[in-house]
Amino acid sequence: MSRFDPNFTKHCIDTIGPKTDPRSREVLGSLIKHIHDFAREVELTTDEWMMGVKFINSIGQASTPIRNEGQRISDVIGLESLVDEIAHSMVTDGANPTSSSILGPFCIIQDPAPGGHPTLMHGKVTDLLTGKGIPNAVFDIWQASSNGKYDFQDPENQTDNNLRGKFRTDANGEYHFYCLKPTAYSLPTDGPAGVLLKLLDRHPMRPAHIHLMISHDEYKPVTTQIFPKDDPYLTTDTVFAVKDDLIVDFLPRKDDPKAQMDLEYNVKLAPKSYSGVSPVSQTTIGLEARL
Amino acid sequence: MSRFDPNFTKHCIDTIGPKTDPRSREVLGSLIKHIHDFAREVELTTDEWMMGVKFINSIGQASTPIRNEGQRISDVIGLESLVDEIAHSMVTDGANPTSSSILGPFCIIQDPAPGGHPTLMHGKVTDLLTGKGIPNAVFDIWQASSNGKYDFQDPENQTDNNLRGKFRTDANGEYHFYCLKPTAYSLPTDGPAGVLLKLLDRHPMRPAHIHLMISHDEYKPVTTQIFPKDDPYLTTDTVFAVKDDLIVDFLPRKDDPKAQMDLEYNVKLAPKSYSGVSPVSQTTIGLEARL
Secondary structure, three states: OOOOOOOHHHHHHHOOOOOOOHHHHHHHHHHHHHHHHHHHHHOOOHHHHHHHHHHHHHHHHHOEOOEOHHHHHHHHOOHHHHHHHHHHHOOOOOOOOOOOOOOOOOEOOOOOOOOOEEEEEEEEEEEOOOOOEOOOOEEEEEOOOOOOOOHHHOOOOOOOOOOEEEEEOOOOOEEEEEEEEOOOEEOOOOOHHHHHHHHOOOOOEEOOOEEEEEEEOOEEEEEEEEEEOOOOOHHHOOOOOOOHHHEEOOEEOOOOOOOOEEEEOOEEEOEOOOOOOOOOOOOOOOHHHHO | OOOOOOOHHHHHHHOOOOOOOHHHHHHHHHHHHHHHHHHHHHOOOHHHHHHHHHHHHHHHHHOEOOEOHHHHHHHHOOHHHHHHHHHHHOOOOOOOOOOOOOOOOOEOOOOOOOOOEEEEEEEEEEEOOOOOEOOOOEEEEEOOOOOOOOHHHOOOOOOOOOOEEEEEOOOOOEEEEEEEEOOOEEOOOOOHHHHHHHHOOOOOEEOOOEEEEEEEOOEEEEEEEEEEOOOOOHHHOOOOOOOHHHEEOOEEOOOOOOOOEEEEOOEEEOEOOOOOOOOOOOOOOOHHHHO
16 A cells, blocks of 8 residues: 555554553544654655644744634634534533623623624523523623724723623523624734645635623533624635524614614523533634633 | 534635645645544544644744754654655655765864764775775764764854764775764753653653765765664664664774774665665654754
8 A cells, every 4th residue: 555664653653651641642643643644645755844844833933822823723724623523512511611690791892893883682592492591591702893803912992801791691591782793804814824824825714703602500501603694704714613503694773872783692502411412503713712 | 434524624625725736735635634534533622632732832932943843743753754764765866965075074073072982983885786986975974972962052062063074985985084982862851842752651862873974976865874783772762763774883993092983884875877766774864953
Protein backbone atom coordinates (compact mmCIF):
# COMPACT_ATOMS: atom_id res chain seq x y z
CA MET A 1 0.00 0.00 0.00
CA SER A 2 2.70 2.48 0.94
CA ARG A 3 6.31 2.58 -0.05
CA PHE A 4 7.19 4.04 3.36
CA ASP A 5 8.34 2.14 6.44
CA PRO A 6 5.17 0.33 7.59
CA ASN A 7 6.37 0.15 11.22
CA PHE A 8 7.38 3.76 11.80
CA THR A 9 4.08 5.12 13.09
CA LYS A 10 3.51 2.14 15.38
CA HIS A 11 7.03 2.61 16.74
CA CYS A 12 6.36 6.28 17.56
CA ILE A 13 3.11 5.40 19.33
CA ASP A 14 4.69 2.47 21.16
CA THR A 15 7.20 4.81 22.81
CA ILE A 16 4.39 6.22 24.97
CA GLY A 17 5.34 5.16 28.48
CA PRO A 18 3.43 3.25 31.15
CA LYS A 19 2.66 6.29 33.30
CA THR A 20 0.53 7.90 30.56
CA ASP A 21 -3.16 7.54 31.41
CA PRO A 22 -5.28 5.46 29.00
CA ARG A 23 -7.29 8.36 27.59
CA SER A 24 -4.18 10.43 26.80
CA ARG A 25 -2.67 7.37 25.15
CA GLU A 26 -5.81 6.92 23.03
CA VAL A 27 -6.13 10.58 22.03
CA LEU A 28 -2.44 11.27 21.34
CA GLY A 29 -1.91 7.91 19.67
CA SER A 30 -4.78 8.61 17.28
CA LEU A 31 -3.54 12.16 16.65
CA ILE A 32 -0.02 10.92 15.79
CA LYS A 33 -1.46 8.24 13.50
CA HIS A 34 -3.63 10.72 11.60
CA ILE A 35 -0.86 13.32 11.26
CA HIS A 36 1.48 10.63 9.89
CA ASP A 37 -1.23 9.34 7.53
CA PHE A 38 -1.77 12.90 6.32
CA ALA A 39 1.96 13.42 5.65
CA ARG A 40 2.25 10.14 3.73
CA GLU A 41 -0.98 10.72 1.81
CA VAL A 42 0.10 14.08 0.39
CA GLU A 43 3.84 13.22 0.45
CA LEU A 44 4.46 16.33 2.48
CA THR A 45 7.67 18.06 1.41
CA THR A 46 10.31 19.46 3.74
CA ASP A 47 9.44 23.00 2.66
CA GLU A 48 5.72 22.46 3.26
CA TRP A 49 6.43 20.96 6.67
CA MET A 50 8.60 23.96 7.58
CA MET A 51 5.83 26.34 6.42
CA GLY A 52 3.49 24.46 8.76
CA VAL A 53 5.95 24.73 11.65
CA LYS A 54 6.21 28.49 11.12
CA PHE A 55 2.44 28.76 10.90
CA ILE A 56 1.99 26.86 14.17
CA ASN A 57 4.52 29.16 15.86
CA SER A 58 2.67 32.22 14.53
CA ILE A 59 -0.59 31.14 16.21
CA GLY A 60 0.67 31.49 19.77
CA GLN A 61 2.60 34.61 18.91
CA ALA A 62 -0.64 36.31 17.76
CA SER A 63 -2.61 35.23 20.83
CA THR A 64 -3.22 37.44 23.86
CA PRO A 65 -5.38 37.15 26.99
CA ILE A 66 -8.37 38.42 24.96
CA ARG A 67 -7.42 36.94 21.60
CA ASN A 68 -7.37 33.17 21.21
CA GLU A 69 -5.94 32.58 17.74
CA GLY A 70 -5.59 28.83 18.34
CA GLN A 71 -9.32 28.57 18.90
CA ARG A 72 -9.97 30.71 15.82
CA ILE A 73 -7.83 28.46 13.62
CA SER A 74 -9.65 25.37 14.87
CA ASP A 75 -12.95 27.14 14.16
CA VAL A 76 -11.85 27.96 10.60
CA ILE A 77 -11.11 24.29 9.88
CA GLY A 78 -14.46 23.22 11.39
CA LEU A 79 -12.96 21.51 14.43
CA GLU A 80 -14.85 23.40 17.14
CA SER A 81 -18.14 22.80 15.33
CA LEU A 82 -17.29 19.09 15.01
CA VAL A 83 -16.34 18.77 18.69
CA ASP A 84 -19.64 20.45 19.46
CA GLU A 85 -21.53 17.90 17.38
CA ILE A 86 -19.69 15.07 19.11
CA ALA A 87 -20.51 16.51 22.55
CA HIS A 88 -24.19 16.92 21.81
CA SER A 89 -24.71 13.63 20.04
CA MET A 90 -23.91 11.85 23.26
CA VAL A 91 -26.51 11.30 25.93
CA THR A 92 -25.16 12.95 29.01
CA ASP A 93 -26.56 14.44 32.14
CA GLY A 94 -24.72 17.69 31.44
CA ALA A 95 -23.45 19.71 34.33
CA ASN A 96 -25.98 22.37 35.15
CA PRO A 97 -24.52 25.87 34.87
CA THR A 98 -24.59 27.76 38.15
CA SER A 99 -27.51 30.11 38.05
CA SER A 100 -27.84 33.16 40.22
CA SER A 101 -30.69 35.58 40.74
CA ILE A 102 -31.74 38.01 38.03
CA LEU A 103 -28.68 40.00 37.01
CA GLY A 104 -29.69 41.69 33.80
CA PRO A 105 -32.05 44.61 33.37
CA PHE A 106 -35.06 44.09 31.15
CA CYS A 107 -33.15 45.81 28.39
CA ILE A 108 -29.64 44.53 27.82
CA ILE A 109 -28.68 47.46 25.56
CA GLN A 110 -26.59 49.61 27.91
CA ASP A 111 -24.73 51.58 25.26
CA PRO A 112 -25.90 53.24 22.03
CA ALA A 113 -25.45 50.99 19.00
CA PRO A 114 -25.37 53.01 15.76
CA GLY A 115 -27.33 51.18 13.08
CA GLY A 116 -28.61 48.61 15.56
CA HIS A 117 -32.23 47.42 15.55
CA PRO A 118 -33.68 47.12 19.09
CA THR A 119 -35.78 43.98 19.34
CA LEU A 120 -38.25 42.57 21.82
CA MET A 121 -37.27 38.95 22.28
CA HIS A 122 -39.81 36.78 24.05
CA GLY A 123 -41.09 33.26 24.28
CA LYS A 124 -41.86 30.32 26.48
CA VAL A 125 -39.72 27.57 27.97
CA THR A 126 -41.70 24.33 28.10
CA ASP A 127 -41.27 20.73 29.23
CA LEU A 128 -40.48 18.51 26.22
CA LEU A 129 -42.73 15.71 27.49
CA THR A 130 -45.72 17.51 29.05
CA GLY A 131 -45.68 20.72 27.00
CA LYS A 132 -46.23 22.75 30.18
CA GLY A 133 -44.38 25.99 30.90
CA ILE A 134 -41.32 25.76 33.16
CA PRO A 135 -41.28 28.57 35.77
CA ASN A 136 -38.00 29.82 37.17
CA ALA A 137 -35.83 28.55 34.28
CA VAL A 138 -32.67 30.63 33.75
CA PHE A 139 -32.44 32.31 30.36
CA ASP A 140 -28.90 33.57 29.72
CA ILE A 141 -28.16 35.66 26.59
CA TRP A 142 -25.12 37.44 25.14
CA GLN A 143 -24.47 39.07 21.79
CA ALA A 144 -22.11 41.36 19.88
CA SER A 145 -23.08 44.98 19.22
CA SER A 146 -23.94 46.47 15.85
CA ASN A 147 -20.23 46.95 15.11
CA GLY A 148 -19.72 43.18 15.42
CA LYS A 149 -17.80 43.38 18.70
CA TYR A 150 -18.45 42.00 22.17
CA ASP A 151 -18.10 44.30 25.19
CA PHE A 152 -14.65 42.98 26.17
CA GLN A 153 -13.32 43.54 22.63
CA ASP A 154 -14.64 47.10 22.46
CA PRO A 155 -13.93 49.09 25.65
CA GLU A 156 -14.12 52.41 23.79
CA ASN A 157 -17.80 51.98 22.91
CA GLN A 158 -19.16 49.43 25.37
CA THR A 159 -19.35 49.22 29.15
CA ASP A 160 -18.87 45.90 30.92
CA ASN A 161 -21.83 43.54 30.48
CA ASN A 162 -23.31 45.51 27.59
CA LEU A 163 -25.60 43.16 25.64
CA ARG A 164 -25.51 40.44 28.28
CA GLY A 165 -28.44 39.41 30.45
CA LYS A 166 -29.62 36.63 32.71
CA PHE A 167 -33.36 36.26 33.32
CA ARG A 168 -35.77 33.83 34.95
CA THR A 169 -39.00 32.67 33.37
CA ASP A 170 -42.23 33.67 35.10
CA ALA A 171 -44.96 31.45 36.57
CA ASN A 172 -46.07 30.49 33.04
CA GLY A 173 -42.54 29.72 31.82
CA GLU A 174 -42.43 32.94 29.79
CA TYR A 175 -39.61 35.45 29.37
CA HIS A 176 -39.13 38.73 27.53
CA PHE A 177 -36.43 41.40 27.23
CA TYR A 178 -35.06 43.95 24.80
CA CYS A 179 -31.89 43.20 22.86
CA LEU A 180 -30.53 43.98 19.38
CA LYS A 181 -31.18 42.21 16.13
CA PRO A 182 -27.67 40.74 15.77
CA THR A 183 -25.12 41.83 13.15
CA ALA A 184 -22.84 39.68 10.98
CA TYR A 185 -19.16 40.21 11.66
CA SER A 186 -15.73 39.28 10.39
CA LEU A 187 -13.25 37.22 12.33
CA PRO A 188 -10.09 39.29 12.89
CA THR A 189 -7.97 38.69 9.78
CA ASP A 190 -4.77 40.41 10.88
CA GLY A 191 -3.28 37.18 12.27
CA PRO A 192 -2.76 33.53 11.33
CA ALA A 193 -6.51 32.90 10.82
CA GLY A 194 -6.44 35.59 8.13
CA VAL A 195 -3.45 33.90 6.49
CA LEU A 196 -5.25 30.56 6.48
CA LEU A 197 -8.53 32.00 5.17
CA LYS A 198 -6.69 33.75 2.35
CA LEU A 199 -4.87 30.54 1.45
CA LEU A 200 -8.23 28.73 1.42
CA ASP A 201 -9.79 31.57 -0.63
CA ARG A 202 -12.62 31.93 1.91
CA HIS A 203 -14.38 34.94 3.44
CA PRO A 204 -13.96 35.57 7.18
CA MET A 205 -17.64 36.27 8.01
CA ARG A 206 -19.78 34.80 10.72
CA PRO A 207 -23.53 35.21 10.21
CA ALA A 208 -25.31 37.39 12.80
CA HIS A 209 -26.24 35.41 15.91
CA ILE A 210 -27.42 35.57 19.51
CA HIS A 211 -25.90 33.24 22.11
CA LEU A 212 -28.28 31.50 24.52
CA MET A 213 -27.90 29.23 27.52
CA ILE A 214 -31.12 27.95 29.10
CA SER A 215 -31.09 25.91 32.29
CA HIS A 216 -33.17 24.68 35.22
CA ASP A 217 -32.29 22.39 38.13
CA GLU A 218 -34.66 19.66 36.95
CA TYR A 219 -33.87 19.81 33.22
CA LYS A 220 -30.94 19.21 30.91
CA PRO A 221 -29.36 22.57 30.05
CA VAL A 222 -29.20 23.84 26.48
CA THR A 223 -26.41 26.02 25.02
CA THR A 224 -27.02 27.29 21.54
CA GLN A 225 -27.07 30.24 19.17
CA ILE A 226 -29.78 31.51 16.83
CA PHE A 227 -29.42 33.16 13.42
CA PRO A 228 -31.73 35.59 11.56
CA LYS A 229 -33.09 33.96 8.43
CA ASP A 230 -32.20 36.92 6.19
CA ASP A 231 -28.48 36.73 6.93
CA PRO A 232 -26.37 36.34 3.74
CA TYR A 233 -23.72 34.16 5.45
CA LEU A 234 -25.99 31.36 6.73
CA THR A 235 -24.67 28.78 4.27
CA THR A 236 -21.05 29.88 4.46
CA ASP A 237 -20.53 30.58 8.18
CA THR A 238 -16.74 30.58 8.43
CA VAL A 239 -16.87 28.51 11.64
CA PHE A 240 -19.56 26.08 10.38
CA ALA A 241 -21.98 26.56 13.31
CA VAL A 242 -25.35 27.06 11.55
CA LYS A 243 -28.00 24.33 11.74
CA ASP A 244 -31.43 24.59 10.13
CA ASP A 245 -33.45 24.52 13.34
CA LEU A 246 -31.45 27.47 14.72
CA ILE A 247 -32.62 29.91 12.03
CA VAL A 248 -35.25 32.36 13.32
CA ASP A 249 -37.48 35.06 11.87
CA PHE A 250 -37.26 38.66 13.08
CA LEU A 251 -40.57 40.48 12.35
CA PRO A 252 -41.34 44.21 12.32
CA ARG A 253 -42.78 45.47 15.62
CA LYS A 254 -45.28 48.32 15.63
CA ASP A 255 -46.30 50.80 18.29
CA ASP A 256 -43.38 50.01 20.62
CA PRO A 257 -41.13 53.05 21.21
CA LYS A 258 -38.42 50.74 22.54
CA ALA A 259 -38.16 48.25 19.67
CA GLN A 260 -38.44 48.05 15.89
CA MET A 261 -38.29 44.27 15.69
CA ASP A 262 -39.98 41.33 17.38
CA LEU A 263 -38.56 37.84 17.87
CA GLU A 264 -40.46 34.96 19.36
CA TYR A 265 -38.26 32.05 20.39
CA ASN A 266 -39.58 29.07 22.31
CA VAL A 267 -37.45 26.39 23.90
CA LYS A 268 -38.28 22.83 24.92
CA LEU A 269 -36.23 21.39 27.76
CA ALA A 270 -35.86 17.67 28.44
CA PRO A 271 -36.15 16.46 32.05
CA LYS A 272 -32.88 15.20 33.52
CA SER A 273 -34.33 11.69 33.63
CA TYR A 274 -35.04 11.79 29.88
CA SER A 275 -32.82 9.36 28.03
CA GLY A 276 -32.93 10.81 24.48
CA VAL A 277 -30.85 13.58 23.04
CA SER A 278 -31.77 17.24 23.42
CA PRO A 279 -34.59 18.46 21.16
CA VAL A 280 -32.62 21.64 20.39
CA SER A 281 -29.48 21.80 18.23
CA GLN A 282 -26.80 22.92 20.58
CA THR A 283 -23.55 24.71 19.97
CA THR A 284 -21.04 25.99 22.45
CA ILE A 285 -19.06 27.86 19.79
CA GLY A 286 -18.30 31.32 21.08
CA LEU A 287 -19.00 30.28 24.65
CA GLU A 288 -15.71 31.86 25.69
CA ALA A 289 -17.19 35.25 24.76
CA ARG A 290 -19.60 34.74 27.65
CA LEU A 291 -16.77 35.40 30.10
CA MET B 1 -20.22 3.71 10.09
CA SER B 2 -20.35 6.92 12.08
CA ARG B 3 -23.27 8.45 13.90
CA PHE B 4 -21.98 11.92 13.00
CA ASP B 5 -23.03 14.05 10.02
CA PRO B 6 -21.45 12.24 7.04
CA ASN B 7 -21.35 15.43 4.95
CA PHE B 8 -19.73 17.82 7.40
CA THR B 9 -16.07 17.26 6.49
CA LYS B 10 -16.77 17.38 2.76
CA HIS B 11 -18.67 20.63 3.29
CA CYS B 12 -15.72 22.20 5.13
CA ILE B 13 -13.32 21.16 2.38
CA ASP B 14 -15.70 22.26 -0.38
CA THR B 15 -15.65 25.82 0.97
CA ILE B 16 -12.08 26.17 -0.33
CA GLY B 17 -12.37 28.80 -3.05
CA PRO B 18 -11.29 28.77 -6.69
CA LYS B 19 -8.24 30.99 -6.18
CA THR B 20 -6.52 28.42 -3.96
CA ASP B 21 -3.75 26.63 -5.88
CA PRO B 22 -4.14 22.86 -6.44
CA ARG B 23 -1.34 21.78 -4.12
CA SER B 24 -2.61 23.92 -1.20
CA ARG B 25 -6.08 22.48 -1.79
CA GLU B 26 -4.68 18.93 -1.71
CA VAL B 27 -2.53 19.45 1.39
CA LEU B 28 -5.03 21.46 3.45
CA GLY B 29 -7.99 19.31 2.35
CA SER B 30 -6.15 16.18 3.49
CA LEU B 31 -5.11 17.84 6.75
CA ILE B 32 -8.71 18.89 7.52
CA LYS B 33 -9.98 15.39 6.70
CA HIS B 34 -7.44 13.72 8.99
CA ILE B 35 -8.03 16.14 11.87
CA HIS B 36 -11.79 15.56 11.61
CA ASP B 37 -11.30 11.78 11.41
CA PHE B 38 -9.12 11.97 14.51
CA ALA B 39 -11.75 13.96 16.44
CA ARG B 40 -14.52 11.53 15.48
CA GLU B 41 -12.39 8.45 16.13
CA VAL B 42 -11.59 9.41 19.73
CA GLU B 43 -14.83 11.38 20.24
CA LEU B 44 -12.79 14.37 21.30
CA THR B 45 -14.43 16.22 24.19
CA THR B 46 -14.82 19.97 24.46
CA ASP B 47 -12.37 20.06 27.37
CA GLU B 48 -9.78 18.02 25.46
CA TRP B 49 -10.17 20.27 22.41
CA MET B 50 -9.67 23.37 24.58
CA MET B 51 -6.56 21.79 26.16
CA GLY B 52 -5.27 21.30 22.61
CA VAL B 53 -6.02 24.91 21.69
CA LYS B 54 -4.11 26.15 24.74
CA PHE B 55 -1.25 23.82 23.90
CA ILE B 56 -1.05 25.10 20.32
CA ASN B 57 -1.02 28.69 21.60
CA SER B 58 1.79 27.83 24.04
CA ILE B 59 4.04 26.60 21.21
CA GLY B 60 4.42 29.98 19.52
CA GLN B 61 4.62 31.75 22.85
CA ALA B 62 7.67 29.65 23.79
CA SER B 63 9.40 30.18 20.44
CA THR B 64 12.12 32.76 19.84
CA PRO B 65 14.51 33.52 16.99
CA ILE B 66 16.85 30.79 18.29
CA ARG B 67 14.21 28.44 19.72
CA ASN B 68 11.80 26.75 17.33
CA GLU B 69 9.32 24.98 19.59
CA GLY B 70 6.98 24.17 16.69
CA GLN B 71 9.75 22.20 15.03
CA ARG B 72 10.57 20.48 18.32
CA ILE B 73 6.96 19.38 18.81
CA SER B 74 6.82 17.96 15.31
CA ASP B 75 10.09 16.15 16.01
CA VAL B 76 8.68 14.64 19.22
CA ILE B 77 5.71 13.18 17.34
CA GLY B 78 7.98 11.80 14.61
CA LEU B 79 6.79 14.17 11.89
CA GLU B 80 10.16 15.63 10.89
CA SER B 81 11.65 12.16 10.66
CA LEU B 82 8.70 11.03 8.52
CA VAL B 83 8.94 14.04 6.20
CA ASP B 84 12.61 13.21 5.90
CA GLU B 85 11.82 9.64 4.89
CA ILE B 86 9.30 10.89 2.33
CA ALA B 87 11.84 13.33 0.87
CA HIS B 88 14.56 10.72 0.54
CA SER B 89 12.39 7.92 -0.77
CA MET B 90 11.74 9.94 -3.88
CA VAL B 91 14.17 9.91 -6.76
CA THR B 92 15.21 13.49 -7.22
CA ASP B 93 18.14 15.32 -8.59
CA GLY B 94 18.52 17.15 -5.30
CA ALA B 95 19.71 20.71 -5.33
CA ASN B 96 23.39 20.80 -4.72
CA PRO B 97 24.31 22.83 -1.65
CA THR B 98 26.51 25.79 -2.43
CA SER B 99 30.03 24.90 -1.59
CA SER B 100 32.82 27.35 -0.97
CA SER B 101 36.51 26.88 -0.46
CA ILE B 102 37.89 25.37 2.71
CA LEU B 103 36.55 27.34 5.67
CA GLY B 104 37.29 25.16 8.64
CA PRO B 105 40.62 24.55 10.28
CA PHE B 106 41.85 21.02 10.49
CA CYS B 107 40.59 20.92 14.07
CA ILE B 108 37.04 22.17 14.57
CA ILE B 109 37.38 22.33 18.38
CA GLN B 110 37.87 26.06 18.97
CA ASP B 111 36.85 26.13 22.62
CA PRO B 112 37.69 23.83 25.55
CA ALA B 113 35.04 21.13 26.05
CA PRO B 114 35.20 19.71 29.59
CA GLY B 115 34.68 15.96 29.50
CA GLY B 116 34.88 15.90 25.70
CA HIS B 117 36.85 13.24 23.83
CA PRO B 118 38.84 14.67 20.90
CA THR B 119 38.58 12.34 17.91
CA LEU B 120 40.33 12.02 14.59
CA MET B 121 37.59 11.52 12.05
CA HIS B 122 38.71 10.36 8.63
CA GLY B 123 37.62 8.35 5.63
CA LYS B 124 37.11 8.26 1.92
CA VAL B 125 34.36 9.51 -0.36
CA THR B 126 33.90 7.13 -3.28
CA ASP B 127 31.78 6.77 -6.40
CA LEU B 128 28.94 4.33 -5.78
CA LEU B 129 29.33 2.73 -9.21
CA THR B 130 33.09 2.70 -9.84
CA GLY B 131 34.34 2.53 -6.24
CA LYS B 132 36.94 5.19 -7.04
CA GLY B 133 37.76 8.07 -4.71
CA ILE B 134 36.08 11.43 -5.47
CA PRO B 135 38.55 14.34 -5.19
CA ASN B 136 37.33 17.78 -4.25
CA ALA B 137 34.05 16.64 -2.64
CA VAL B 138 32.81 19.00 0.08
CA PHE B 139 32.59 17.48 3.54
CA ASP B 140 30.54 19.70 5.87
CA ILE B 141 30.28 18.80 9.58
CA TRP B 142 28.65 20.33 12.65
CA GLN B 143 28.09 19.02 16.16
CA ALA B 144 27.11 20.03 19.70
CA SER B 145 29.78 20.39 22.38
CA SER B 146 30.25 18.10 25.38
CA ASN B 147 27.56 20.04 27.28
CA GLY B 148 25.02 19.11 24.58
CA LYS B 149 24.75 22.63 23.15
CA TYR B 150 25.51 24.09 19.73
CA ASP B 151 27.54 27.28 19.51
CA PHE B 152 24.54 29.55 18.96
CA GLN B 153 22.79 28.14 22.04
CA ASP B 154 25.82 28.60 24.26
CA PRO B 155 27.47 31.99 23.78
CA GLU B 156 29.03 31.86 27.27
CA ASN B 157 31.21 28.87 26.46
CA GLN B 158 31.48 28.75 22.68
CA THR B 159 32.69 31.17 20.03
CA ASP B 160 30.89 31.39 16.67
CA ASN B 161 31.54 28.38 14.43
CA ASN B 162 32.89 26.25 17.25
CA LEU B 163 32.61 22.61 16.21
CA ARG B 164 31.74 23.40 12.60
CA GLY B 165 33.92 22.75 9.61
CA LYS B 166 33.86 22.50 5.84
CA PHE B 167 36.57 20.49 4.09
CA ARG B 168 37.40 19.19 0.64
CA THR B 169 38.58 15.68 -0.08
CA ASP B 170 42.11 15.27 -1.45
CA ALA B 171 43.24 13.76 -4.75
CA ASN B 172 42.40 10.26 -3.46
CA GLY B 173 38.93 11.30 -2.18
CA GLU B 174 40.14 11.21 1.43
CA TYR B 175 39.44 13.63 4.27
CA HIS B 176 40.47 13.94 7.93
CA PHE B 177 40.01 16.41 10.76
CA TYR B 178 39.77 16.55 14.53
CA CYS B 179 36.37 16.84 16.19
CA LEU B 180 34.74 15.58 19.40
CA LYS B 181 33.15 12.25 20.09
CA PRO B 182 29.57 13.56 20.31
CA THR B 183 27.53 13.71 23.51
CA ALA B 184 23.88 12.77 24.08
CA TYR B 185 21.69 15.69 25.08
CA SER B 186 18.21 16.52 26.25
CA LEU B 187 15.76 18.59 24.25
CA PRO B 188 14.85 21.68 26.28
CA THR B 189 11.97 20.58 28.50
CA ASP B 190 10.98 23.95 29.93
CA GLY B 191 8.39 24.55 27.20
CA PRO B 192 5.53 22.81 25.38
CA ALA B 193 7.77 19.94 24.17
CA GLY B 194 8.49 19.15 27.82
CA VAL B 195 4.76 19.18 28.58
CA LEU B 196 4.08 16.77 25.71
CA LEU B 197 6.95 14.44 26.58
CA LYS B 198 5.78 14.28 30.20
CA LEU B 199 2.23 13.51 29.06
CA LEU B 200 3.62 10.75 26.82
CA ASP B 201 5.82 9.46 29.67
CA ARG B 202 8.91 9.67 27.45
CA HIS B 203 12.47 10.83 28.06
CA PRO B 204 13.71 13.93 26.20
CA MET B 205 17.08 12.55 25.11
CA ARG B 206 18.65 12.56 21.70
CA PRO B 207 21.49 10.07 21.22
CA ALA B 208 24.88 11.63 20.55
CA HIS B 209 25.37 12.45 16.89
CA ILE B 210 27.46 14.30 14.32
CA HIS B 211 25.76 16.12 11.43
CA LEU B 212 27.22 15.67 7.96
CA MET B 213 26.52 17.08 4.52
CA ILE B 214 28.61 15.71 1.66
CA SER B 215 28.37 17.12 -1.84
CA HIS B 216 30.08 17.38 -5.19
CA ASP B 217 28.97 19.03 -8.43
CA GLU B 218 28.70 15.72 -10.26
CA TYR B 219 27.04 13.69 -7.50
CA LYS B 220 23.78 13.66 -5.57
CA PRO B 221 24.37 15.33 -2.20
CA VAL B 222 23.89 13.47 1.07
CA THR B 223 22.69 15.03 4.34
CA THR B 224 22.81 12.74 7.32
CA GLN B 225 23.90 12.21 10.90
CA ILE B 226 25.92 9.44 12.51
CA PHE B 227 25.58 7.94 16.00
CA PRO B 228 28.16 6.17 18.23
CA LYS B 229 27.19 2.55 18.73
CA ASP B 230 27.60 2.70 22.53
CA ASP B 231 24.98 5.39 23.01
CA PRO B 232 22.19 4.33 25.40
CA TYR B 233 19.49 6.26 23.52
CA LEU B 234 19.90 4.69 20.07
CA THR B 235 16.62 2.79 20.20
CA THR B 236 14.65 5.55 21.91
CA ASP B 237 15.85 8.72 20.13
CA THR B 238 13.15 11.19 21.08
CA VAL B 239 13.00 12.54 17.51
CA PHE B 240 13.14 9.09 15.82
CA ALA B 241 16.13 9.84 13.56
CA VAL B 242 18.36 6.76 14.09
CA LYS B 243 18.73 4.22 11.29
CA ASP B 244 20.87 1.10 11.53
CA ASP B 245 23.33 2.07 8.81
CA LEU B 246 24.06 5.38 10.57
CA ILE B 247 25.54 3.75 13.68
CA VAL B 248 29.37 3.99 13.81
CA ASP B 249 32.15 2.69 16.01
CA PHE B 250 34.55 5.05 17.82
CA LEU B 251 37.83 3.25 18.61
CA PRO B 252 40.62 4.21 21.03
CA ARG B 253 43.48 6.09 19.34
CA LYS B 254 47.00 5.70 20.63
CA ASP B 255 50.09 7.87 20.38
CA ASP B 256 48.19 10.94 19.13
CA PRO B 257 48.53 13.89 21.50
CA LYS B 258 45.56 15.57 19.79
CA ALA B 259 42.98 12.77 19.99
CA GLN B 260 41.89 9.94 22.26
CA MET B 261 39.46 8.40 19.75
CA ASP B 262 39.47 7.41 16.11
CA LEU B 263 36.51 7.26 13.75
CA GLU B 264 36.63 6.01 10.19
CA TYR B 265 33.60 6.93 8.12
CA ASN B 266 33.38 6.29 4.41
CA VAL B 267 30.70 7.65 2.13
CA LYS B 268 29.49 6.46 -1.25
CA LEU B 269 28.00 9.11 -3.52
CA ALA B 270 25.72 8.36 -6.46
CA PRO B 271 26.35 10.19 -9.75
CA LYS B 272 23.64 12.71 -10.65
CA SER B 273 22.63 10.55 -13.58
CA TYR B 274 22.03 7.56 -11.27
CA SER B 275 18.34 6.72 -11.15
CA GLY B 276 18.14 4.79 -7.85
CA VAL B 277 17.84 6.14 -4.35
CA SER B 278 20.84 7.25 -2.34
CA PRO B 279 22.94 4.43 -0.86
CA VAL B 280 23.17 6.33 2.47
CA SER B 281 20.28 6.83 4.92
CA GLN B 282 19.72 10.52 4.95
CA THR B 283 18.19 12.79 7.54
CA THR B 284 17.91 16.53 7.54
CA ILE B 285 16.74 16.61 11.16
CA GLY B 286 18.65 19.30 12.98
CA LEU B 287 19.69 20.96 9.73
CA GLU B 288 18.51 24.29 11.16
CA ALA B 289 21.33 24.05 13.69
CA ARG B 290 23.71 24.40 10.76
CA LEU B 291 22.79 28.09 10.48
